[in-house]
Amino acid sequence: xxxxxxxxxxxxxxxxxxxxxxxxxxxxxxxxxxxxxxxxxxxxxxxxxxxxxxxxxxxxxxxxxxxxxxxxxxxxxxxxxxxxxxxxxxxxxxxxxxxxxxxxxxxxxxxxxxxxxxxxxxxxxxxxxxxxxxxxxxxxxxxxxxxxxxxxxxxxxxxxxxxxxxxxxxxxxxxxxxxxxxxxxxxxxxxxxxxxxxxxxxxxxxxxxxxxxxxxxxxxxxxxxxxxxxxxxxxxxxxxxxxxxxxxxxxxxxxxxxxxxxxxxxxxxxxxxxxxxxxxxxxxxxxxxxxxxxxxxxxxxxxxxxxxxxxxxxxxxxxxxxxxxxxxxxxxxxxxxxxxxxxxxxxxxxxxxxxxxxxxxxxxxxxxxxxxxxxxxx
Numbered sequence: 436x437x438x439x440x441x442x443x444x445x446x447x448x449x450x451x452x453x454x455x456x457x458x459x460x461x462x463x464x465x466x467x468x469x470x471x472x473x474x475x476x477x478x479x480x481x482x483x484x485x486x487x488x489x490x491x492x493x494x495x496x497x498x499x500x501x502x503x504x505x506x507x508x509x510x511x512x513x514x515x516x517x518x519x520x521x522x523x524x525x526x527x528x529x530x531x532x533x534x535x536x537x538x539x540x541x542x543x544x545x546x547x548x549x550x551x552x553x554x555x556x557x558x559x560x561x562x563x564x565x566x567x568x569x570x571x572x573x574x575x576x577x578x579x580x581x582x583x584x585x586x587x588x589x590x591x592x593x594x595x596x597x598x599x600x601x602x603x604x605x606x607x608x609x610x611x612x613x614x615x616x617x618x619x620x621x622x623x624x625x626x627x628x629x630x631x632x633x634x635x636x637x638x639x640x641x642x643x644x645x646x647x648x649x650x651x652x653x654x655x656x657x658x659x660x661x662x663x664x665x666x667x668x669x670x671x672x673x674x675x676x677x678x679x680x681x682x683x684x685x686x687x688x689x690x691x692x693x694x695x696x697x698x699x700x701x702x703x704x705x706x707x708x709x710x711x712x713x714x715x716x717x718x719x720x721x722x723x724x725x726x727x728x729x730x731x732x733x734x735x736x737x738x739x740x741x742x743x744x745x746x747x748x749x750x751x752x753x754x755x756x757x758x759x760x761x762x763x764x765x766x767x768x769x770x771x772x773x774x775x776x777x778x779x780x781x782x783x784x785x786x787x788x789x790x791x792x793x794x795x796x797x798x799x800x801x802x803x804x805x806x807x808x809x810x811x812x813x
Contacts, residue, residue, distance in 0.1 A: 464492060468481070482495070487619070499527065500536065502639070503520045503521070508737075510811045522764075539570050539637045540596065543749055543777070548561040552794060559603065564671035571602075575609075592613075593611075607630075607635070620807065620809065622805070625637040625803040636780045638745075638777040638778055640777060642774070644656075644773045645731070646735055650767070652695075655732075655733055655734075657733070659729040660728050661689070662688070665716060666678060667679050676790075685705055694771070712750070715749075726741065726742060730774065737811065746781065747778075753770060758770070
């Protein structure tokens with residue numbers, strides 16, 4: 436399968452509108468927008484508040500394109516904040532973490548931080564077990580994006596990444612559009628162009644806890660994947676090139692099961708990942724009309740369906756959270772207090788030509804789309 440390159444006209448038209456007014460009062464999730472007003476790398480940061488007619492609220496900062504809070508209704512109609520994050524820009528700057536972040540240029544890992552295009556080898560930062568993770572330590576998650584809010588439910592972020600930044604080739608222009616739907620969904624549309632052959636794999640790194648209480652773990656939440664295979668990893672979290680069937684393994688979520696059901700099984704892959712930290716190979720790559728994953732919390736009844744036109748989803752369950760990070764409302768985040776569902780191409784795809792390509796060339800229109808849709812389980 437190849438990347439889908441589609442016209443950028445729709446997203447560029449939306450993002451060409453005038454910037455909306457930022458909110459000054461405390462948000463539904465309890466955030467004070469003044470705590471997000473700062474200057475980083477000479478650019479202004481702020482908090483942008485999106486709403487839909489149903490009362491759903493998403494708070495996003497242009498520092499790293501981070502989803503700071505996401506308020507959705509539970510089975511009683513009470514709105515709960517279902518993502519982890521921080522109360523201020525200072526915390527995002529000072530705490531090492533990817534909470535809610537927009538990841539690029541390459542989400543996930545590239546082996547030894549090296550890849551080759553057209554016989555030219557490029558060296559990237561090696562910030563994770565000798566590999567390049569999430570574009571390096573100063574990836575898109577630390578950039579201050581230009582923001583425009585054309586209406587109550589839409590936020591457009593733009594970034595120009597210069598040739599050679601973090602070792603990646605090509606000047607690229609990136610636009611990411613967040614849209615709240617009337618069906619209590621948040622859609623993320625990525626679009627980019629380059630002037631030189633390069634690689635791109637953009638994603639979002641939100642940590643979800645559908646109970647709305649991140650002081651408790653997510654082991655009791657039910658997860659389903661529309662995936663017959665996954666990509667095994669070694670002890671440095673690097674893929675081998677194998678796509679392994681999930682059948683008969685702790686990675687079989689096809690019929691849905693709790694996160695905790697098999698997480699302590701005697702399994703080499705669970706040991707290598709310190710739990711689940713693996714890419715699932717979706718059965719319907721490129722088809723955003725099919726629910727690729729579903730998560731349900733048994734107490735609140737909140738259900739999240741994930742739709743994407745990407746071929747994979749990285750499933751991570753907060754294995755490295757340890758209570759040392761304090762987030763919103765002064766809550767310390769314990770191990771496995773959230774899960775991530777990062778829609779993406781597979782890890783280390785630039786070095787595995789048999790996998791879907793992540794190469795983007797001048798004239799290509801890179802696009803990627805993801806929808807997180809919230810409802811109440813029946």
